[in-house]
Amino acid sequence: MNAQGKVFKYGDNIDTDVIIPARYLNSSDPAELATHCMEDIDKTFTEKVHQGDILVGLKNFGCGSSREHAPIAIKAAGISCVIAETFARIFFRNSINIGLPILECPEAAAEIQDGDTVRVDFSTGVIQDLTQNKEYKAQPFPPFMQKIIEAGGLINYVNQNG
Numbered sequence: 001m002n003a004q005g006k007v008f009k010y011g012d013n014i015d016t017d018v019i020i021p022a023r024y025l026n027s028s029d030p031a032e033l034a035t036h037c038m039e040d041i042d043k044t045f046t047e048k049v050h051q052g053d054i055l056v057g058l059k060n061f062g063c064g065s066s067r068e069h070a071p072i073a074i075k076a077a078g079i080s081c082v083i084a085e086t087f088a089r090i091f092f093r094n095s096i097n098i099g100l101p102i103l104e105c106p107e108a109a110a111e112i113q114d115g116d117t118v119r120v121d122f123s124t125g126v127i128q129d130l131t132q133n134k135e136y137k138a139q140p141f142p143p144f145m146q147k148i149i150e151a152g153g154l155i156n157y158v159n160q161n162g
Contacts, residue, residue: 001150103125
């Protein structure tokens with residue numbers, strides 16, 4: 001499984017309240033959540049993002065409250081992958097649960113720039129910055145986690161595999 005897209009880069013400690021502000025948590029509809037994704041940090045994010053684009057953050061991406069709404073909003077907005085130096089553990093788990101691929105790679109997170117085009121191979125963990133002609137190596141997910149992501153999340157995986 002691969003992803004390729006334009007990068008939207010943000011800094012340290014991007015919390016779940018920034019990813020999807022609490023005032024929109026009265027909806028669980030992914031399409032509705034997507035329309036408000038990142039709006040408190042980047043008002044034009046949803047106008048600029050295209051299917052397959054990639055988010056890059058630095059340290060502690062997804063910190064804050066443990067709501068699943070945050071990775072759901074990111075995925076529904078069209079983001080195919082999030083790369084960061086580190087992720088908050090609950091965000092990491094929620095992302096896998098809903099089938100949003102995320103990769104920890106400090107070097108890639110530091111060097112990839114906003115607007116770069118990046119390709120990711122989830123089976124090998126290779127991240128290619130096509131704009132800068134650089135390659136990075138993240139730890140790929142174990143095969144069972146790749147299967148959960150490919151199925152679109154844990155519930156889909158369980159339903160498909162009994």
